[in-house]
Amino acid sequence: MKTRTLMLLALGCGVAIMLAGAVFLFQLASQDELSEPAAIGSSVTVGDMSVRVVDSANDADRVLSVQIEIGGTDDDAPAEDFRMIASGRPAPLVATTCPPTGAQVEQCVVAFDVSAADGSSRVLFYERGDEQARWVLGG
Numbered sequence: 001m002k003t004r005t006l007m008l009l010a011l012g013c014g015v016a017i018m019l020a021g022a023v024f025l026f027q028l029a030s031q032d033e034l035s036e037p038a039a040i041g042s043s044v045t046v047g048d049m050s051v052r053v054v055d056s057a058n059d060a061d062r063v064l065s066v067q068i069e070i071g072g073t074d075d076d077a078p079a080e081d082f083r084m085i086a087s088g089r090p091a092p093l094v095a096t097t098c099p100p101t102g103a104q105v106e107q108c109v110v111a112f113d114v115s116a117a118d119g120s121s122r123v124l125f126y127e128r129g130d131e132q133a134r135w136v137l138g139g
Contacts, residue, residue, distance in 0.1 A: 019026075034037060037123075037136045047128030050074040050105060057122060057137045063094060063117035066124060066137065071105035082110050083125040086117035 038044045043052040050072040057066045064086070070078050079096035089114040098108035114122070122138035 011033075037134045040137075043069075044126075044133040045072070046131045048135045049075065049078065049101070049126075049128050051126050051133060052105075053124065053135045053137075054107070056111060059114065059122075059138070062113065063111050064091065064114045064122060064137070065109050065111045067107065067109050068098075069105050069107050071101045073101065073105065074083050078107070079110050081127050083127070084112040084114070084123075085123045085125070086112070086114040087119035087121045089116050091117065125127045 040053050043050055052069040054067040057064050078101045079098040084091040091114045095111040095115045120138045124135045126133050126138055
């Protein structure tokens, strides 16, 4: 292969990389801002579900337990939609007392293993469909 061909291919690759970078920067610039976290104790509607973090979390034996109230629609496993990020790392859901929900609001506890976290930052997320709510529990 000739040197001229290799130079043209390298130039073409460079232009393609620059175009991809420009598209990525445009996507970042047009992204929506992150919404404010929900206040502890306030009720939030996420999709068709009403969720309220009753009080701040209890961190005992590297397990973070959060008391919540949830209800408003039928869901056989409402706790599966909760996620926890502890010091930048996902914390797995290890236990829940949440029964299947209906129109009535139920009080229950979700517990997450935060043993891998090396700091005190804790953020709880609840996702339902395309909507999401978050609570800052520590940090």
